[in-house]
Amino acid sequence: MDFDISEEQELLQATVRQLAGNECPLTRVREIFDGDSGHDPELWKSLVEVGLGGTAIPEEFGGAGLELLDLALVAECLGSAAVPGPFLGHSLAGLAVLFAGSEEQKKSWLPRLAMGDALGTVAFAEEGSGWQPNEWTLRANGTLRGTKQHVPYGSLADLIVVGTADGGLVLVETAADGVQSEPVDGADRTRRLDHVSFDGASCEALPAGPQASGRVRDAGLILLSADAYGGAARSLEMAVEYAKTRQQFGVTIGHFQAIKHQLANMAIEVDPVRFLVWYAAHAFDHVPDESERTAALTKAHATSVFMQTARDSVEVHGGIGYTWECDVQILFKRAMFDRAFLGAPRVHRERAAVLGGW
Amino acid sequence: MDLSYGEAYEAFRKEVQAFLAENWPPRAEAAELPRKDQVDRFRDRAVDAGYLARSIPRKYGGSEQPPDALRASVIGEEFRKLRAPMDPVGLGVGLLVPTLLERGTDWQKEKFIRPTLRGHIRWCQGYSEPGSGSDLASLQTKGELAGDEWVINGQKIWTSGAQIADYCFCLVRTEPEQPKHAGISYMLIDMHQPGVEVRPLRQMTGHSGFNEVFFTDARTPKDWIVGERGEGWLVSRTTLKHERSGLMNVGQATGQLPALVKLARRSLRDGRPAVEDPEVRQKLAEIEGYMKANEYALYYRATRGRKGRDAGRIQLMAKLIRSEITQEVAKLAMELIGDDGLLAGGGELGMRERPSDNRGWVSSYMGSLGGAIAAGSSNIQRNVIGERGLGLPRDWAAQRSK
Ligand SMILES: Cc1cc2nc3c(=O)[nH]c(=O)nc-3n(C[C@H](O)[C@H](O)[C@H](O)COP(=O)(O)OP(=O)(O)OC[C@H]3O[C@@H](n4cnc5c(N)ncnc54)[C@H](O)[C@@H]3O)c2cc1C
Numbered sequence: 170m171d172f173d174i175s176e177e178q179e180l181l182q183a184t185v186r187q188l189a190g191n192e193c194p195l196t197r198v199r200e201i202f203d204g205d206s207g208h209d210p211e212l213w214k215s216l217v218e219v220g221l222g223g224t225a226i227p228e229e230f231g232g233a234g235l236e237l238l239d240l241a242l243v244a245e246c247l248g249s250a251a252v253p254g255p256f257l258g259h260s261l262a263g264l265a266v267l268f269a270g271s272e273e274q275k276k277s278w279l280p281r282l283a284m285g286d287a288l289g290t291v292a293f294a295e296e297g298s299g300w301q302p303n304e305w306t307l308r309a310n311g312t313l314r315g316t317k318q319h320v321p322y323g324s325l326a327d328l329i330v331v332g333t334a335d336g337g338l339v340l341v342e343t344a345a346d347g348v349q350s351e352p353v354d355g356a357d358r359t360r361r362l363d364h365v366s367f368d369g370a371s372c373e374a375l376p377a378g379p380q381a382s383g384r385v386r387d388a389g390l391i392l393l394s395a396d397a398y399g400g401a402a403r404s405l406e407m408a409v410e411y412a413k414t415r416q417q418f419g420v421t422i423g424h425f426q427a428i429k430h431q432l433a434n435m436a437i438e439v440d441p442v443r444f445l446v447w448y449a450a451h452a453f454d455h456v457p458d459e460s461e462r463t464a465a466l467t468k469a470h471a472t473s474v475f476m477q478t479a480r481d482s483v484e485v486h487g488g489i490g491y492t493w494e495c496d497v498q499i500l501f502k503r504a505m506f507d508r509a510f511l512g513a514p515r516v517h518r519e520r521a522a523v524l525g526g527w
Numbered sequence: 528m529d530l531s532y533g534e535a536y537e538a539f540r541k542e543v544q545a546f547l548a549e550n551w552p553p554r555a556e557a558a559e560l561p562r563k564d565q566v567d568r569f570r571d572r573a574v575d576a577g578y579l580a581r582s583i584p585r586k587y588g589g590s591e592q593p594p595d596a597l598r599a600s601v602i603g604e605e606f607r608k609l610r611a612p613m614d615p616v617g618l619g620v621g622l623l624v625p626t627l628l629e630r631g632t633d634w635q636k637e638k639f640i641r642p643t644l645r646g647h648i649r650w651c652q653g654y655s656e657p658g659s660g661s662d663l664a665s666l667q668t669k670g671e672l673a674g675d676e677w678v679i680n681g682q683k684i685w686t687s688g689a690q691i692a693d694y695c696f697c698l699v700r701t702e703p704e705q706p707k708h709a710g711i712s713y714m715l716i717d718m719h720q721p722g723v724e725v726r727p728l729r730q731m732t733g734h735s736g737f738n739e740v741f742f743t744d745a746r747t748p749k750d751w752i753v754g755e756r757g758e759g760w761l762v763s764r765t766t767l768k769h770e771r772s773g774l775m776n777v778g779q780a781t782g783q784l785p786a787l788v789k790l791a792r793r794s795l796r797d798g799r800p801a802v803e804d805p806e807v808r809q810k811l812a813e814i815e816g817y818m819k820a821n822e823y824a825l826y827y828r829a830t831r832g833r834k835g836r837d838a839g840r841i842q843l844m845a846k847l848i849r850s851e852i853t854q855e856v857a858k859l860a861m862e863l864i865g866d867d868g869l870l871a872g873g874g875e876l877g878m879r880e881r882p883s884d885n886r887g888w889v890s891s892y893m894g895s896l897g898g899a900i901a902a903g904s905s906n907i908q909r910n911v912i913g914e915r916g917l918g919l920p921r922d923w924a925a926q927r928s929k
Pocket of ligand 1: 426651653654655659661662684685687737898901902903904905906907910922
């Protein structure tokens, strides 16, 4: 029994933290946040250059050959630094091809995705339906018709993995005719969304889609949870720092027990989430029986904690916390994204109840 | 990361099972012995085999095993299956023994540790006083040296188990001229003497687990002090450290869930099992999220502990988290039992017990508050986490009161 990350994994996190610190300090995050596309090709390139385009893609396909746990550790660091961009959708597109694609599809797409020569994303949600594979309704038969909602960077991606009826997955190249995207006015400007409509666009099924789509979703739940832990820890840290510097009544506000206890309450919520995320990722990699249910519980818990922690952090910052200028609002918006993307906590708690035989 | 017990531990489990098959429940002539002798005999053998008193040196009656949380939990699992005697539960083994090991003299260790481990002597903790709870260092019970003996006068309160204790480990002001923290000594006191009077207090559960203890010219030998004179505060901090970690135990955090789910299955809402009610399902899954997060935090602590590496501020949080979760569980249970929420509680639950009927859940509804107050109230825990964990400034009040 050894419940800890390895030295290599600590090193991986240190590398990503340093990279994020250098290439994407909060001042840069803010520029991208306020910018038009929510994407910085230079920043993305620097992430891809250290292998973050294909962390969990096998080496034979040009990836780093690591596990979901490693990818989740990366997501935690990006979440903590609020790094903007297409990491989430791109990672999930790669995993979808890996889990569900034919040899040929893997050979054709994985190296390009891993190297960052192509940008991938996933299209799951549908209007009036849900995010889960059994809720998808689009029919694909060589061509695809219908609309998907909330597709991360749908307008920038080269490849979209689209969820179809019966939990299937198909590949659509956006360069093809009949693919149109319309930007969503989303809260989280570090992770932009599009509604993407397909009007007879040609598509190619991933053969194992119906068997693998649940796993792709679970990977997504875990990456969102890892992001949420990183973001929650950062929101707490910002609040603690503020409490040590802001003065009122002649002392720093951290002297007030109400603030101290509020921060302590935040800390006991946030700190344990780190280990839940580790376990969920470990179960995904090695404990098949527990993988799906743990991912559901973890997503519900981690993203709820992030949301509440971000709210509390705004409150601790007072008036400045309520402004667009304050960096906490960026984390707050990321919390909104993590909470709702792939289904709100309620959805996953109910799934956990069903999977637990309750 | 590897969460399996692994082959070595499974082999160890077989060993423990074989030991138990031979020794518990007692057979043949051992089965004829009085219960106390059966337990003694069994504990002696279990210590010899390295299964009990694992952190205690052999010369004081322990089995002196290297720390290994996994072996400990294998032993716990197997012993519990057969209801075999474990190390006695309580303040003696949990608090006093570790403190003696760290700060006691050789003769103190010789005299007290072995019988405490065997359950032959029982202890109570005389810290709180009517005027000194969270601000414990303001305590007033005084000890004066008269020849070879300390003469003790004063009152303790909320003293759990004083009615059955043989001895008390007690904080007593022996250096009244010193500032408050520096004037206290950690004293061992025989409870069976004329100067000690124990009056039971009735708890809100209806039971009398804690007491008032009055010392009127009670006596204890001069050298029954642990640590130096006036060092009692520091010595007691060693004890509290053990108290906080003693309260946590991998598995205890999630252990409450199956009982709660069971309750939800057998309770009705609108004529259907409550476990089918969407609100109940949400709440159960929410609680499970908290429990799981903390279960894995404990695994992490155990792993770091075994490697001799610091686990960081999460160590300060176990007590508060546990009381919060336990209260959430109790509150949901109260929702589930419906009109049985009108009933009186069904008796005090031990640390390792789970409620088995609705009156048991009423008890845990009340008992979960005891946990939030005893051994450092939740607000005091928040101070500790805020100050030592997050590096925030100390409270003015605490700074000013010297
Ligand atoms: C079931 C049970 C068993 C116990 N067993 C024992 C025992 O065996 N031996 C023993 O010595 N004691 C025992 N105690 C006593 C326990 O340690 C004290 O009750 C506890 O330390 C609180 O002290 P108090 O009751 O005087 O409350 P107070 O200290 O008066 O606290 C009252 C309230 O004020 C809050 N408060 C106090 N100071 C602060 C502060 N600085 N900042 C914020 N809030 C503050 C507290 O959180 C609490 O909510 C037991 C208590 C219980 C409930």
